[in-house]
Structures are given as structure tokens and as C-alpha cells.
Amino acid sequence: GDKVKQSPSALSLQEGTNSALRCNFSIAATTVQWFLQNPRGSLINLFYLVPGTKENGRLKSAFDSKESYSTLHIRDAQLEDSGTYFCAAEEGNAGAKLTFGGGTRLTVRP
Amino acid sequence: GGIITQTPKFLIGQEGQKLTLKCQQNFNHDTMYWYRQDSGKGLRLIYYSITENDLQKGDLSEGYDASREKKSSFSLTVTSAQKNEMAVFLCASSIQFYAEQFFGPGTRLTVL
Numbered sequence: 039g040d041k042v043k044q045s046p047s048a049l050s051l052q053e054g055t056n057s058a059l060r061c062n063f064s065i066a067a068t069t070v071q072w073f074l075q076n077p078r079g080s081l082i083n084l085f086y087l088v089p090g091t092k093e094n095g096r097l098k099s100a101f102d103s104k105e106s107y108s109t110l111h112i113r114d115a116q117l118e119d120s121g122t123y124f125c126a127a128e129e130g131n132a133g134a135k136l137t138f139g140g141g142t143r144l145t146v147r148p
Numbered sequence: 149g150g151i152i153t154q155t156p157k158f159l160i161g162q163e164g165q166k167l168t169l170k171c172q173q174n175f176n177h178d179t180m181y182w183y184r185q186d187s188g189k190g191l192r193l194i195y196y197s198i199t200e201n202d203l204q205k206g207d208l209s210e211g212y213d214a215s216r217e218k219k220s221s222f223s224l225t226v227t228s229a230q231k232n233e234m235a236v237f238l239c240a241s242s243i244q245f246y247a248e249q250f251f252g253p254g255t256r257l258t259v260l
Binding site for chain 2: 078079080081124126135136139140
């Protein structure tokens with residue numbers, strides 16, 4: 039099965055609303071990164087997390103290594119938030135390799 | 149700050165051809181990576197290099213070679229392009245092993 043499973047696979051939000059994306063891990067994740075891939079294909083770094091939480095503007099992310107999941111909360115969604123969100127986990131005994139989830143395709147509509 | 153440059157942006161090859169993709173970073177990062185992304189999917193690691201003279205295979209190394217020419221550059225070679233090699237190849241770097249990774253804009257490969 040998937041080592042990093044993202045849900046939902048696709049999401050449509052009304053501008054101004056809030057939502058949460060989730061990653062579940064079947065590996066012993068030690069760090070998590072969240073990225074936004076924009077329509078041009080560039081990967082934008084959002085968060086780099088050890089267990090705990092981080093906040094940046096309208097985005098907040100949490101990583102619970104014991105329960106093996108991470109979440110990304112989007113508050114007051116804007117049109118420019120549209121794109122595909124990826125989480126990636128670093129496994130403790132697997133070196134610096136990131137294992138990516140399949141992504142959540144987010145569409146924010148006016 | 150710094151940037152990661154990948155060349156070419158678009159690469160069109162013939163089936164069976166040997167093709168080389170290049171990546172340069174000016175972050176002065178130790179570790180560099182090559183990933184492949186198929187349409188609508190997540191990224192999969194092909195090769196990585198922890199430091200200048202190091203080379204490590206990722207999960208998808210068969211059919212590829214890599215070369216870390218110097219600290220700032222990391223090349224990937226598709227040894228014999230196949231029809232199912234149509235994908236985007238993304239280069240990344242991190243300041244050291246076990247650190248946040250930063251990505252280049254990608255090379256889109258199409259095999260005719």
C-alpha cells in the first residue's frame with residue numbers, strides 16, 4: 039500500500055472558506071514537508087516540520103509522529119491557493135529520501 | 149537565497165536515445181536529488197548525492213545514470229529513452245542530509 043496517503047485526492051472550495059488536508063503515514067516519519075505545485079509545475083515550499091505545529095499566514099500545519107499523520111489547514115481560501123498540495127515524509131532509517139503522497143488537487147472558486 | 153536551474157526546460161527524444169538533463173544550484177547546498185513525476189502523480193526519487201563525490205540510488209534508478217560533477221551541479225542521464233518515459237524530472241537540493249529540500253522548475257521529457 040501507499041507509504042504516504044493523502045486525502046482528499048481533490049477538493050473544491052468557495053473563496054473565503056476553510057479546509058484541511060491530511061497525510062497518513064505507514065512509515066516511521068521523522069520530518070514532513072508540505073509543497074504547493076502551481077499550474078506551471080513549480081514546487082513551492084510551504085512547511086518543513088519536525089513533530090509539532092507551524093503557522094504561516096493563512097496556513098497552519100501539524101505533524102504528529104506518534105499517530106503518524108500530518109495536516110495542512112487553509113483559512114480564508116483565496117483563488118491563488120489553487121494547485122496541487124503534496125506532503126512528503128522523511129523516514130528515520132532511510133536517509134534523506136522523501137516519500138511523496140499522491141497529492142490533493144485544490145480548486146478555489148469565486 | 150538562491151536558485152536551482154534545470155536545462156533544458158523541454159526535451160524531446162527518440163525511443164532508444166541517450167538523453168542528459170542538467171541541474172545547477174547556487175545555494176551552496178551539499179545534497180542534491182533527482183525525482184521523476186508522472187502526470188497527476190507524486191514524485192519518486194531516482195538518484196541522490198549527499199556530498200560532492202557521493203552517488204546513491206533511489207527507488208527508481210533502473211534505466212538512469214547520474215553524475216555529480218561538482219558541488220553545484222548534478223546531471224541525470226536516461227540511458228535508453230522509452231515510450232513510457234514521458235514525465236517531468238525535478239531536481240532538488242538541501243543544505244545537508246536530513247534537511248528541507250528545495251526544487252527546480254523541472255524538465256519535461258517527451259519521447260517520440
